[in-house]
Amino acid sequence: MSDQIHVLLDETALTAAGQGNVVVSRLIHRADTEAGWYVYAPTCALVEADRARPGIAEHFAALPGITILDLDLPAALAVAREATWAAAHTRHAAEPTPERPDGAFIATATPGRWAGQPVRVLDINP
Known part of the structure; x- marks a missing residue:
């Protein structure tokens, strides 16, 4: 196992961040300030989040930790x-990729949608 933490924000996590979700805010802060923490926004998730909450894509594109x-x-x-x-x-x-040998966690507000899939999930709900 790597000592790095890689987290992907799905479209529900991106939208939740735009609504002030504390867990997502902390993940973004860690990625910006702590070595070994990485947070990613897949382009297609960003598009879906922007459809739900216009402007979120530009906001995330400007964040240094993403x-x-x-x-x-x-x-x-x-x-x-x-x-x-x-x-x-x-x-x-x-x-898993060469950059993320252990793969990445998927941060989501809807963890049930990932049930039965070969992914690790991080539930961002309070």
Whole structure:
């Protein structure tokens, strides 16, 4: 196991952050101030969050502790096979990579939607 923490914000976590969710705020703060903490926003999740809460995409793009994950070819191929782009891009990004050898946690306000999938979930609800 790596001593790094990698967290992906799904569209529900991005929207919740825009509504003042304390857990997401703390994750973002840690990513900006502590070594070994990384928080990511998959592009497709950002689009869905911005549809629900206009302006959130620009806000997250400006935060120094957030890494925006592009929809590269492997991600696009994963998304093409699924019904919802945001969930597919987030799940794809949670898989292990050379940068994230243990994969990433998915921070979400709806943990039940990830049940039965091979991902680690971080429930952001109080």
